[in-house]
Amino acid sequence: MNTILKIDEISLSFASNGADVSVLNRYSLTLQAGETVCILGPSGCGKSSLLRVIAGFETINAGAIYLNDTLLSSATLTVAPEHRRVGFMFQDYALFPHLNVAQNIGFGLKKLSAEAREQQVQALLKLVDLEPYAKRFPHELSGGQQQRAALARALAPKPDILLLDEPFSNLDADTRERLIVELRTILKQTGVATLMVTHSHSEAVALGDRIERMG
Amino acid sequence: MTLTPSRNSWLATGFWPTALACLIAVCVLAPIASLLVSAVSANNTQWAHLSRYVIPDAALTTLVLLLGVGVVVVMLGTGAAWLVTAFQFPGRKILVWALLLPLAVPTYVVAYSYLDLLHPIGPLQSLIREVLGYSSPREFRLPDTRSMFGAILILGSVLYPYVYLSARHMFLTQPANLIEAARGLGHGPFSLFFRVALPMARPAIVVGTTLALLETLNDVGASEFLGLQTLTVAIYTTWLTRSDLAGAAHIALTMLVLVLGLIAVERYARRRQRFINTDQSRPMQPRPLRRWPGLAASLFCLLPVLAGFVIPVAHLSWQAFLRLSQTGAISSILQQAALNTILISLAVTTCTVLSGLMLAWAARSWGSRRGTTLGQRLARTATIGYALPGTVLAIGLLVPFALLDSGLNQTRQWLSLGSPGLWLLGTMTGLVLACTLRLLAVASGSIEAGFARIPIALDQLARSLGQSPLGVMLRVDLPLLRPALFAAALMVFVETMKELPITLLLRPLNIETLATWLYSEAARGTYEEGAIAALIIVLVSVLPVILLTRTQSTLKKSQLKN
Numbered sequence: 001m002n003t004i005l006k007i008d009e010i011s012l013s014f015a016s017n018g019a020d021v022s023v024l025n026r027y028s029l030t031l032q033a034g035e036t037v038c039i040l041g042p043s044g045c046g047k048s049s050l051l052r053v054i055a056g057f058e059t060i061n062a063g064a065i066y067l068n069d070t071l072l073s074s075a076t077l078t079v080a081p082e083h084r085r086v087g088f089m090f091q092d093y094a095l096f097p098h099l100n101v102a103q104n105i106g107f108g109l110k111k112l113s114a115e116a117r118e119q120q121v122q123a124l125l126k127l128v129d130l131e132p133y134a135k136r137f138p139h140e141l142s143g144g145q146q147q148r149a150a151l152a153r154a155l156a157p158k159p160d161i162l163l164l165d166e167p168f169s170n171l172d173a174d175t176r177e178r179l180i181v182e183l184r185t186i187l188k189q190t191g192v193a194t195l196m197v198t199h200s201h202s203e204a205v206a207l208g209d210r211i212e213r214m215g
Numbered sequence: 216m217t218l219t220p221s222r223n224s225w226l227a228t229g230f231w232p233t234a235l236a237c238l239i240a241v242c243v244l245a246p247i248a249s250l251l252v253s254a255v256s257a258n259n260t261q262w263a264h265l266s267r268y269v270i271p272d273a274a275l276t277t278l279v280l281l282l283g284v285g286v287v288v289v290m291l292g293t294g295a296a297w298l299v300t301a302f303q304f305p306g307r308k309i310l311v312w313a314l315l316l317p318l319a320v321p322t323y324v325v326a327y328s329y330l331d332l333l334h335p336i337g338p339l340q341s342l343i344r345e346v347l348g349y350s351s352p353r354e355f356r357l358p359d360t361r362s363m364f365g366a367i368l369i370l371g372s373v374l375y376p377y378v379y380l381s382a383r384h385m386f387l388t389q390p391a392n393l394i395e396a397a398r399g400l401g402h403g404p405f406s407l408f409f410r411v412a413l414p415m416a417r418p419a420i421v422v423g424t425t426l427a428l429l430e431t432l433n434d435v436g437a438s439e440f441l442g443l444q445t446l447t448v449a450i451y452t453t454w455l456t457r458s459d460l461a462g463a464a465h466i467a468l469t470m471l472v473l474v475l476g477l478i479a480v481e482r483y484a485r486r487r488q489r490f491i492n493t494d495q496s497r498p499m500q501p502r503p504l505r506r507w508p509g510l511a512a513s514l515f516c517l518l519p520v521l522a523g524f525v526i527p528v529a530h531l532s533w534q535a536f537l538r539l540s541q542t543g544a545i546s547s548i549l550q551q552a553a554l555n556t557i558l559i560s561l562a563v564t565t566c567t568v569l570s571g572l573m574l575a576w577a578a579r580s581w582g583s584r585r586g587t588t589l590g591q592r593l594a595r596t597a598t599i600g601y602a603l604p605g606t607v608l609a610i611g612l613l614v615p616f617a618l619l620d621s622g623l624n625q626t627r628q629w630l631s632l633g634s635p636g637l638w639l640l641g642t643m644t645g646l647v648l649a650c651t652l653r654l655l656a657v658a659s660g661s662i663e664a665g666f667a668r669i670p671i672a673l674d675q676l677a678r679s680l681g682q683s684p685l686g687v688m689l690r691v692d693l694p695l696l697r698p699a700l701f702a703a704a705l706m707v708f709v710e711t712m713k714e715l716p717i718t719l720l721l722r723p724l725n726i727e728t729l730a731t732w733l734y735s736e737a738a739r740g741t742y743e744e745g746a747i748a749a750l751i752i753v754l755v756s757v758l759p760v761i762l763l764t765r766t767q768s769t770l771k772k773s774q775l776k777n
Contacts, residue, residue, distance in 0.1 A: 081678035088679045094672040108680030
């Protein structure tokens, strides 16, 4: 198997009220192609910050992050999020409120022709089973539908890895059980390498090929 | 795969918006610096005269006016806000929004209207004499409107909505159970107001009063029509009739000290404020009043609406109607003034909204990087223009404009590019720039509030889906900001339309706007087409007030829903 993501002893700290608060301290992790890794830890242990660092929203203080052997982040260099080929799904999904489901999914496909984009969006709608809801706006969707729309949007540009931040925290228990199975199917179908953070042991067990503990 | 890395420096994020924010901040600070320099470099004998005879009297007049207006706006604004929030009485539903209408009447318009209306041989006094059987003004006349007392009442009647608005917002967002708890502890309606509601609303009342007083300092027309030698009026006579820039700068600095004092008092009065702003809280339910107290409450709320809007606007409409039925058309001068006003307002609106957008963007791109507040600090600095009275800003800009003009001309000469001219001083460009600096706070405040409602996660997500920072702005932020941008544009447009002090000082020769034309008509004592100009200003100014009442009612609805 070939390594797709390599995180090498990274450190991250924030200045807060004049004091430096360390969030990540010499943290390392590797992810293989096609693998789903769950990071399990209590809230506040820095697992969300890890995802934000990989996506390029935060700048690290030490260490390095490589994606397909290309340097993404170091203490002196940060590749902008738009140049990373990393898909991200926020805890609250962050769907664009002014765009409908199809437009949300097509948002990251700006380089395609209109026709190819339309085809791609249709394929994704089918994948996440949202075809009848293409013209709905985010506030007209249930929590589970919003989650699947956000997933399709993150998968649309065919990212090298997918980052999921607590994907089930905004859902009720019944929906959660059903969607864990669905998510697993979709991830295996697309074969995308996935890094997911969660505080729930059962979610980690149900979804992960491998579980990493943190904090 | 090719990657475009960027250095981890402050240049990486939001460089251009921040650079622009710096430029705007410099533009705002330039007039203050120039005032200091002009005042310090003055070594003429006129300064002795000014400091002895002009400034103390004018400062005292201004202080008394501020104090009087302060008392009137606090009483009217807080009283009306409490009555419509806490009680149910006849006409309450209409009064809730009607109390905002005087916001649409600029101070110089209301003064102009009352001067005409209350003139010894004007309609009101003639009517009273007729009723009482007197035949000439020598036998009976009301106290002169042109007095400190008249000025305080007239300014107070149009400026109280600032207090009403902020106090009512505070009363509405406070949880009802606080009031109910006080009631349960045996407080009657009066002690409830003075011991619970008033202390609770103190920070809001202070904010509203400060705005009303800044507006009083900004006013030039009303004080002059009403015969008050305020600092603002003193600046005009010193600069426009005596051409003494150093003297004008001195008086402007005195005003600046007053403004700073006012802001210091505001900060002090808002110290240790505690807002209880829980979204879950139930708003206060108005209690029905019995017949006579109910009528008294209606009257208390009706009087400021009548004095600040209905009476002056009715009089203006009647005068405008008389004029129109007499001549059948409006003169070409007035048409030209209206056109100029629209053009200037459009230009200022475009500049202000664009700069406000840049400032808010700078604050946002910096704000997302923890520990850095430079962008936010710049945005704050760039918006102090609103606290500067228009007169002070305009006098402060004279020297920087003149310097830039001569610099530009020297460069042109050096490059042999045609004859020298004026680029900023006494030009449309200069006027638009000055108005933009003053109104920037209005736009950037509204846009920043709009930005605050867009989660930063949306921006970051758009980045990870391949958008550049500019792409995020165009495809995500701008569409979501549309309502905030519209509100900002409307407010700036109307403010520019009403603008008088800056336009009077910086406009090109022979260019009249509706406001300056009304001003010169009033100064000449010819009330011919002034009423039409005033009426146009008021009618357009009502638009943002309607927008305001709509946001007020949505606020209330969202409160009730919870």
